[in-house]
Amino acid sequence: MLLVLAFGVAPIAAAAQVPAPRIVAADATPTDWLTYSGNYQSHRFSALTQINRQNVSQLKPAWIYQVRRTGIVETSPIVADGVMYITEPPSTVTALDVRSGRPLWTYTPSIPTDVIVIGSPPVNRGVAILDDTVFFGTVNGHLIALDARSGAVRWDVQVDDNKFGYYVTSAPLAIDGRIIVGVSGAEAGIRGFLDAYDPKTGRRVWRTHTVPAPGEPGSDTWSGDTWKTGGGSAWLTGSYDPALNLIYWGTGNPGPDWNGDLRPGDNLYTCSLIAISPVDGKMKWHFQFTPHDIHDWDANEIPVLFDATIDGRPRKLVAMANRNAFYYVLDRETGQFLSALPYAKQTWAERIDAKGRPVRRSGTAPSVEGTLVFPNIQGASNWPSPSYSPQTRLFYQAAREMGTYFFKGEPQYKPGEPFVAGGGRAVNGDDAWGAIRALESTTGRLKWEFKLVTPPMSGVLSTAGGLVFGGTDEGNFFALDAESGKPLWDTQLGGMIRANPMAFAVDGKEYVAIAAGYGIFVFGLP
Amino acid sequence: MMLLHLLLVVAFGASAGQAPPDVEQGKQLFNGMCARCHGIDGTGDEGPSLNRPTLTRAATDDALREVISDGIPDRGMPRVRRLTDNEVRQLAAYVRSLGRAAAGATSGDAAKGRATYDKLGCAACHIIGGQGGSFGPDLTQIGVNRGPSYLRQSFLGPAEALPRGTSPIPGRGFTEYLPVRIVTGDGREVRGVRVNEDPFTIQVRDSSNHFQSFRKSDTREIEKEFGKSVMPGFRGRLTDQETEDLVAFLSSLRGAQ
Numbered sequence: 001m002l003l004v005l006a007f008g009v010a011p012i013a014a015a016a017q018v019p020a021p022r023i024v025a026a027d028a029t030p031t032d033w034l035t036y037s038g039n040y041q042s043h044r045f046s047a048l049t050q051i052n053r054q055n056v057s058q059l060k061p062a063w064i065y066q067v068r069r070t071g072i073v074e075t076s077p078i079v080a081d082g083v084m085y086i087t088e089p090p091s092t093v094t095a096l097d098v099r100s101g102r103p104l105w106t107y108t109p110s111i112p113t114d115v116i117v118i119g120s121p122p123v124n125r126g127v128a129i130l131d132d133t134v135f136f137g138t139v140n141g142h143l144i145a146l147d148a149r150s151g152a153v154r155w156d157v158q159v160d161d162n163k164f165g166y167y168v169t170s171a172p173l174a175i176d177g178r179i180i181v182g183v184s185g186a187e188a189g190i191r192g193f194l195d196a197y198d199p200k201t202g203r204r205v206w207r208t209h210t211v212p213a214p215g216e217p218g219s220d221t222w223s224g225d226t227w228k229t230g231g232g233s234a235w236l237t238g239s240y241d242p243a244l245n246l247i248y249w250g251t252g253n254p255g256p257d258w259n260g261d262l263r264p265g266d267n268l269y270t271c272s273l274i275a276i277s278p279v280d281g282k283m284k285w286h287f288q289f290t291p292h293d294i295h296d297w298d299a300n301e302i303p304v305l306f307d308a309t310i311d312g313r314p315r316k317l318v319a320m321a322n323r324n325a326f327y328y329v330l331d332r333e334t335g336q337f338l339s340a341l342p343y344a345k346q347t348w349a350e351r352i353d354a355k356g357r358p359v360r361r362s363g364t365a366p367s368v369e370g371t372l373v374f375p376n377i378q379g380a381s382n383w384p385s386p387s388y389s390p391q392t393r394l395f396y397q398a399a400r401e402m403g404t405y406f407f408k409g410e411p412q413y414k415p416g417e418p419f420v421a422g423g424g425r426a427v428n429g430d431d432a433w434g435a436i437r438a439l440e441s442t443t444g445r446l447k448w449e450f451k452l453v454t455p456p457m458s459g460v461l462s463t464a465g466g467l468v469f470g471g472t473d474e475g476n477f478f479a480l481d482a483e484s485g486k487p488l489w490d491t492q493l494g495g496m497i498r499a500n501p502m503a504f505a506v507d508g509k510e511y512v513a514i515a516a517g518y519g520i521f522v523f524g525l526p
Numbered sequence: 527m528m529l530l531h532l533l534l535v536v537a538f539g540a541s542a543g544q545a546p547p548d549v550e551q552g553k554q555l556f557n558g559m560c561a562r563c564h565g566i567d568g569t570g571d572e573g574p575s576l577n578r579p580t581l582t583r584a585a586t587d588d589a590l591r592e593v594i595s596d597g598i599p600d601r602g603m604p605r606v607r608r609l610t611d612n613e614v615r616q617l618a619a620y621v622r623s624l625g626r627a628a629a630g631a632t633s634g635d636a637a638k639g640r641a642t643y644d645k646l647g648c649a650a651c652h653i654i655g656g657q658g659g660s661f662g663p664d665l666t667q668i669g670v671n672r673g674p675s676y677l678r679q680s681f682l683g684p685a686e687a688l689p690r691g692t693s694p695i696p697g698r699g700f701t702e703y704l705p706v707r708i709v710t711g712d713g714r715e716v717r718g719v720r721v722n723e724d725p726f727t728i729q730v731r732d733s734s735n736h737f738q739s740f741r742k743s744d745t746r747e748i749e750k751e752f753g754k755s756v757m758p759g760f761r762g763r764l765t766d767q768e769t770e771d772l773v774a775f776l777s778s779l780r781g782a783q
Binding site for chain 1: 559610699750
């Protein structure tokens with residue numbers, strides 16, 4: 001299998017290196033990793049089988065690349081035709097030779113010293129590739145296109161004004177004729193949106209706000225001028241169904257985070273999944289997981305697309321292990337709610353009703369004296385990716401088991417300053433833990449779990465070799481049996497893992513890669 | 527770094543001529559966010575007491591507002607949450623009011639407390655100023671880090687309040703000096719305190735103060751003995767005056783003189 005596939009790695013003389021149809025067919029060429037989550041369906045699954053249950057215990061480092069500036073390395077590498085494209089904190093792109101780990105080019109944009117990054121560390125989670133161009137966002141709110149072979153700038157546009165707190169950390173999504181990118185900044189009281197740009201010119205084709213203006217659908221869920229600082233950042237990479245021609249993107253918390261008094265109502269389309277046409281940016285449907293959120297439970301987690309039969313009926317589905325601790329399954333053609341089950345401890349909702357709306361428990365709102373609620377402020381999940389294996393039909397999730405004392409504070413908006421009105425104190429240490437959980441993808445029922453001593457901020461990768469790879473804050477990179485959760489291999493990388501694993505192959509050999517500490521680590525069989 | 531810069535802007539953006547901060551509101555904020563470590567009324571607990579006229583890390587009001595805004599991460603004080611400048615002013619005003627109202631932290635005599643410390647043989651396991659055994663926590667500046675009520679508790683009933691995560695290892699609020707009992711694959715029992723841990727391995731110092739490292743998969747049993755301490759408790763073995771003297775001595779330990 002690998003031998004046959006390896007032909008796909010040979011240099012392609014054609015002008016376009018990674019045309020869109022190649023990304024659509026990403027499952028057929030697992031030697032490459034062409035989009036953030038491996039395929040447009042966001043499975044973060046590798047069909048490679050060379051590293052498998054029988055031999056994974058022999059994994060050895062192939063090469064290590066160390067970034068040149070300290071900071072949290074959250075990058076998820078892209079691999080195309082023998083080149084790995086990574087990002088380094090805060091907004092540098094580097095191309096590496098996958099055979100040796102040696103840099104081929106690097107590009108660092110000029111970032112103003114007074115850049116405003118409120119709501120996350122100044123990180124970058126990866127690039128997108130399309131044709132001969134690499135696309136990435138910056139902490140000062142730009143979207144930049146680089147020539148894939150030289151790193152030269154093709155174009156550089158301002159997505160929005162960083163003076164108001166707009167910035168970009170996520171990998172853009174590259175599809176045919178469109179580069180889709182969302183912004184961060186809800187903790188600064190931005191008005192969120194999703195943008196599409198022309199890959200050739202950088203011209204903005206459309207912008208769809210995640211918070212409606214007065215008169216637009218959903219505007220009745222806001223009062224007064226609160227929509228102007230309504231948040232709803234679209235800060236993580238979404239998914240794409242080429243057949244339905246719909247993009248699926250999660251949206252973040254309303255602003256301010258922990259005091260909802262000024263914004264009574266559901267606050268659409270925050271904490272939602274939105275389905276959008278890439279042609280014109282029109283919203284086909286939306287589903288709000290946490291109406292009127294007051295705990296900062298963004299719904300930016302990766303939407304995972306798969307098909308399955310439910311109640312005897314074949315359906316096109318989208319699933320999300322939401323930050324609010326529930327695993328949701330929706331019909332991705334219509335947005336119809338199908339089911340929700342908690343996949344981690346939660347104390348805020350009595351249940352999810354038949355339409356998918358939570359029935360809140362009383363006494364769970366943030367308060368001046370602090371209110372203990374599960375999940376914690378960073379959620380039962382966050383940006384680290386889940387994985388879906390078409391082999392096991394399981395949804396793998398790194399779950400965070402922790403509570404937070406939530407505080408309510410004063411809402412005070414000043415442009416470019418924190419607009420959060422509260423916060424939290426985590427109940428950490430021995431009172432917190434985590435697990436890699438395998439959920440039945442159509443229901444969220446637990447199949448197995450592997451316990452971790454701290455809540456993880458590392459994503460997972462599943463492979464056709466029957467493995468699930470994951471990482472820990474303590475620096476462990478490990479492989480579990482995808483069927484049983486039994487640990488099969490682990491190693492210590494010497495720094496926190498706050499990144500997503502991925503796999504690729506070159507010269508007929510499979511490798512798995514993950515960032516840890518200040519480096520990218522690549523492992524293969526001896 | 528950038529975040530820090532922004533917070534300073536928020537904290538010190540207050541202009542002159544503002545109304546005096548609401549101390550009662552500051553107390554409410556304090557009881558929610560700060561009292562768990564600094565004690566109700568700032569009497570100190572796991573964190574240092576704040577009911578003192580002079581605060582080591584916050585000699586000036588500017589320094590106090592900075593500490594409240596940013597925490598002291600290298601000393602185990604987190605930035606609990608982002609605060610508006612008004613909230614910072616309220617908290618700072620409340621903390622200062624504690625200093626003005628401060629009563630004596632302890633009625634004890636530090637010199638007599640030193641004698642009690644020696645008599646009990648505490649130096650077998652604790653270092654002060656570079657001298658002593660290393661099995662237990664270094665006490666050289668324990669008076670800076672811990673309040674009197676915490677210190678009293680720590681030797682009367684140490685198992686009831688094990689120290690939590692002020693050091694970077696194991697970090698993030700993990701219980702320090704947690705007693706563990708490990709049964710190895712060949713049936714050997716090892717007792718000691720946990721030094722560090724991850725899902726696959728655990729590192730301990732055994733009862734003879736030697737490091738031991740285990741792959742969890744190679745052990746038969748790992749028991750974490752929450753609610754226990756390897757340090758003896760002295761409740762019922764000291765008079766009230768000896769107790770207060772010892773608290774006074776420990777409170778006086780404030781680093782290199």
